[in-house]
Amino acid sequence: MNPPKRATLKEVARLAGVSYQTVSKVLNGQVQLPAATEARIWEAVQALNYIPNHTARSLRSRRSHTIAYCWAPTATGQANPILDELLQSMVQAAERQGYYLLCFPNQPDPQRLREAYRELIDSGRVDGFILSSVEYEDPRILYLMERRFPFVAFGRSNPEYQFPSIDIDGGLGMLKVVRHLVERGHRRIAALTWPPESRVGANRIAGFLQGLIEAGIPPVPEWMERGEGVPAFGYQATLRLLALPESMRPTAIVAFNDAMALGAVRAAQQLGYRVGSEIAITGFDDTPLARYTIPPLTSVRQPIWEVGERLVNRLITLLDHPDISSPYCELIEPELIIRASSTGEEIPLDQDHPYLYP
Template identity: 35%
Template sequence: MSVTIKDVARKADVSPSTVSRVLSNHPRISAATARKVREIMEEMGYHPNLMAKSLVSKTTKSICVILPKPAEELFLNLFFMELIRGIVAQAARSGYDVLISSGASEAEEVEAVARLVNGRRVDGAVLLYSRKDDPVVEFLKQREFPFVLVGRSERYPDILSVDTDNVQAAYDAARHLISLGHERIGFVGGPPNMVVSMDRMQGYRRALEEAGLPLREDWIVEGEFLQDSGYRAMSMLMSLPERPSGMLVVDDFVTFGVIRGLNELGYRIPQDLSIVSFNNLALAELSSPPISSVDIGSYHLGYTASQTLIRAVETPREEQTSVRHIIPHRLIVRESSLFAPVRKA
């Protein structure tokens, strides 16, 4: 059907090997031959068959990204999209393709990635965030298959990973509120089995402890964040006898739920409650009021993940130098956080 290396060879009156070598810029090909062959390739509309190439080179020039199952991170969608963009952009630059895969359950997820890995369809995998005992991590680790984790693994701290220093990020965010004079600070977390939730929680606790502020468990909410649980969280929190004046919220999306809850209850932001959240999605800026948020460089995170993975795939067994990349974060202050009610400045 379509034109092969042999057709080109025949027409150019050289052997297939020569054509192949022209393709890969082999140094021992004469300029004249190279030019001729290239001309003919152009003329005949030759394009190498990537499958055949893969078969012999035992390398696919593609990586896969495992999209976590939807349910538990509905609220991370926008973040994922940015991440994926970064991954795809970098992979393209390195000449890699990106396969995207997912499963409806954890079991399906590992099954999907097993198919790709076992079928030698990809050279490496990037995992988007990890649960506490992620079976996919387990699988890849045991198969010794190259992969990079966007996030942090508790069980395997030595794993190739790209991450935000979430403890520090949460610490910084809390410090921001504290520096504004807030002394009663609550926390709205994500699903407790996700490492990122745990880390942010820890940063929050540390900042409060260090500042000698009260750490009240009833100001801490964690859970799946669906439609109206932001509302419910707020209605619970705000009906306490003693209410926080500032809140850390684990993700901008969740913050939307929170804001809506507060609006319905008649509270005003930031006058009644200051909010700082995380991820700095495009939404944060468009919210009313615009949300103070810790930018974690989602695109950059993806970009680096892809880069790290591809480097790992391409270097044989010599130890990877740095095993854990931290992407810097930075707090973007907007209107949702203001001085505490008892003014200081």
């Protein structure tokens, strides 16, 4: 159709010989009409190629069918391995229910951040929010709770805050890693982790310690290296760990993400270790590249696709039933992907753990 004129309800109604309000009701399934009438209406809709005007619809119904999402940008020079998958799964899940995702920019300044959220809410542009990279004392959570505006978070925050969230059980992931290493005979296990402010880090550390305790291994403070989650830190920390006197030297290094693990691998190799057999190194995230590194990296895969779907579905449920409150955290179990960096046993590339999601 070249003419930019779009059909409206009224034109459909005229063609079908009913009032336009009736057409509206039929399209929204709010009324049951005799088959003949309804058929006429649908024919008219087809004939005119009618598509409801979304703006008018949301003006009147006060529902924008739009979900706001914003994520912290990855520090330059770092890859965000889960962003694409999370975004795709959310966008798809949303579309299946007639929603779209609206992206807005991250705002480091707390003052402006509030303003950004306020504007999005009060302009009526969105029905709810999805938050990611949630931390302690998260101002976004406080603001949305104060405004009683619907949202679902990816990640937990302070335990005393009550809000709907989905999270990956990072502690369980670490526990699986430690169990795996213990099973292979390791007793001196070091960790490359984040500073204690990090909420994600705290959960993972808890799981890590639980794993040690299960195995009756007392934690050693010298074996907890804390820093930024980049290869350079993993590299430096590993040089330090492997410079300890022989009796105090760890035989396994558990990195809290793949980037640190890669740095650790580099350091160990540089010092002449055969990674996998002489020292075990593990990561976390199962970055797509993890299977291709040398040696391939044992890591923990997060079911991101599922997280995205659940976030969206939970939010939409919340929007449809504002009365039902469900301020609990759904935990999802991650998967341990064992490769040569912790075992020394190489698996052929084409037999590496396949990805299950589309």
